[in-house]
Amino acid sequence: MSEIKKRYQTAQLKAAHAVNKELIHFYWQLGTDIIEKQANAAWGSKFLDQLSRDLQSSFQGAKGFSVRNLKYMRKFAETYPQLTIGQQAVAQLPWGHIVVLIEKIKDPEAREWYAHNTLKNAISRNILIMQIEQDLYSRQAKPESKVSNFKNILPKPQSDLATQMLKNPYNFDFLTIGSEAREREIESALTQHISKFLRELGVGFAFMGSQYKLTVDGDDYFLDMLFYHTKLHCHVIIELKATEFKPEYTGKLNFYLSAVDDLLKSPQDNPTIGLLLCKTRKKFKAEYALRNITSPIGISEYELIKELPEKLATSLPTIEEIEAELSEDVAVN
Numbered sequence: 001m002s003e004i005k006k007r008y009q010t011a012q013l014k015a016a017h018a019v020n021k022e023l024i025h026f027y028w029q030l031g032t033d034i035i036e037k038q039a040n041a042a043w044g045s046k047f048l049d050q051l052s053r054d055l056q057s058s059f060q061g062a063k064g065f066s067v068r069n070l071k072y073m074r075k076f077a078e079t080y081p082q083l084t085i086g087q088q089a090v091a092q093l094p095w096g097h098i099v100v101l102i103e104k105i106k107d108p109e110a111r112e113w114y115a116h117n118t119l120k121n122a123i124s125r126n127i128l129i130m131q132i133e134q135d136l137y138s139r140q141a142k143p144e145s146k147v148s149n150f151k152n153i154l155p156k157p158q159s160d161l162a163t164q165m166l167k168n169p170y171n172f173d174f175l176t177i178g179s180e181a182r183e184r185e186i187e188s189a190l191t192q193h194i195s196k197f198l199r200e201l202g203v204g205f206a207f208m209g210s211q212y213k214l215t216v217d218g219d220d221y222f223l224d225m226l227f228y229h230t231k232l233h234c235h236v237i238i239e240l241k242a243t244e245f246k247p248e249y250t251g252k253l254n255f256y257l258s259a260v261d262d263l264l265k266s267p268q269d270n271p272t273i274g275l276l277l278c279k280t281r282k283k284f285k286a287e288y289a290l291r292n293i294t295s296p297i298g299i300s301e302y303e304l305i306k307e308l309p310e311k312l313a314t315s316l317p318t319i320e321e322i323e324a325e326l327s328e329d330v331a332v333n
Contacts (some may be wrong), residue, residue, distance in 0.1 A: 017092075024091055024098070027064075031077030034070060053096035064095070072099050079111075089115040096125045099104075100132070110137045120202045130199075139167040140202075147286040148298035158270055161232055162296060165202055170277055172200070179304050183242045186304070187211075187224050191238075204231040214259050223256055234270040235260050238277060245278040247289040250297060257295040262326075271295070277302045 038047060046069050055065040077083075079102045083091055089112065090098060097118060105111040114137060118128055135219060139145065143163075150162040174196045175181075175189045190197045191210045198205050205227045212226040225238040239253050251276045260272045274297040285298040 020094060020276065021092065024093075024095065027073045027095060028077055028080065028083050028091075030070070031073035031075070032081075035077055036075045038074075072102070075102050089119045092119055094125070097128055100128055103238075104129070104132050106132060110141075112139050113141045127199065134171050134173075134200075136167070139169060139171070140164070146298070147281065147283055147290070147300070148296070149290045149293060150296050153294065153296040154271065158232060158234075162273055162298070165204075165229070165232070166275070166298045167200075167202075167300060168281075169303045170200060172197075172302055172304050174200075175304055177304060181242065183224070183240045186240050186242065190225070196325075201227070204229045205236065206230060214256070214263060216259055216263075221256065221259065223260075226260075229273070232270060232273065232277065233268070235264060235272040236275060237272060238275045241276065241278040243279055245276070245281040245286055245289075245299060247279070247285065249276055250289045250293055250299075253297060254293055254295045257297070273298070275300065 006266050007187050023117065034048070034051070052065055052067045052070055056062070059065070076098060080088070080090065090101060092113060093101075097115075101111050101114060105114060114128065114132065117123065117136075123131070123181075141277050143204060145168040146163065146166050147168070148163065148166055150159045150166075150269070153159070154162055154196055170187070170273065172190070174193055177185055181189070187210055194207055198207065206229070208226040208228055212223040214221045214223065223237050224240050227236040227238065228234070229236050237256050239249070239256070253276055257272045257274050272295070274295065276297060276299045278301060281299055281301045290297055290299070
């Protein structure tokens with residue numbers, strides 16, 4: 001019975017994928033038709049209004065023929081004039097995802113990266129919006145922003161997966177702590193918001209604990225945070241530093257990696273990976289520190305709270321103004 005259920009679910013998924021593929025092709029073709037018709041001035045500015053009414057009248061109960069959606073179809077065709085259904089990642093996404101991509105992203109390379117990433121990791125529309133707002137493309141996709149020795153230490157394809165995992169900087173804006181917070185405060189806040197932290201880390205991370213204890217030669221050592229990565233099939237240690245990167249940090253992390261490989265790693269696991277997250281990081285200093293390290297380590301920055309935009313900051317009341325207003329309220333009462 002379980003095998004029958006599995007085959008039925010597989011058939012459902014294939015059918016849903018086929019329906020979505022045809023729908024996206026129809027929307028693109030309709031968008032192309034709209035562009036061609038509107039190129040003729042005779043159709044006038046009310047063409048979309050009339051087309052929307054005609055389609056909704058002909059296909060009563062069908063959704064997707066509002067004027068607003070027809071405009072999205074036109075923009076879809078304008079953005080992808082040579083769309084290849086079945087080959088391009090964007091053509092395999094749900095319509096809601098496509099609308100987000102064409103509305104929020106102007107750079108074609110960034111749009112293509114988000115489409116591939118969404119398809120590969122089955123990302124929801126809300127998460128896609130969040131990733132775009134947090135500029136995941138710049139932080140994860142651009143190789144010049146990353147410092148690690150993954151390509152020198154790890155075999156393919158693990159080295160590629162590990163490099164793709166790395167971001168710079170990591171965005172911890174969801175934490176309600178100031179930029180001067182200490183390491184333990186940051187760690188505690190991340191643990192309290194572990195679901196949001198896991199979302200920022202990316203797909204595949206499973207949390208194993210904070211201040212994870214390892215005993216070596218009778219001495220206890222505590223890892224800031226320990227994870228297991230289900231796609232890389234390895235443990236991942238994250239060490240937090242509330243200061244600028246210092247070369248000696250890699251030596252301590254290297255020690256932790258060796259200990260985890262010896263004490264926790266199973267024969268089926270890949271080598272443990274270390275992520276060193278610092279308040280700031282200078283690229284060349286970090287690269288030199290990793291040059292002769294034989295354990296896989298990535299070094300990145302993190303951001304806690306971004307500064308308020310100047311326009312917004314100047315519109316906010318000062319402490320003195322707030323105190324004065326409160327004093328007036330007290331006097332009136």
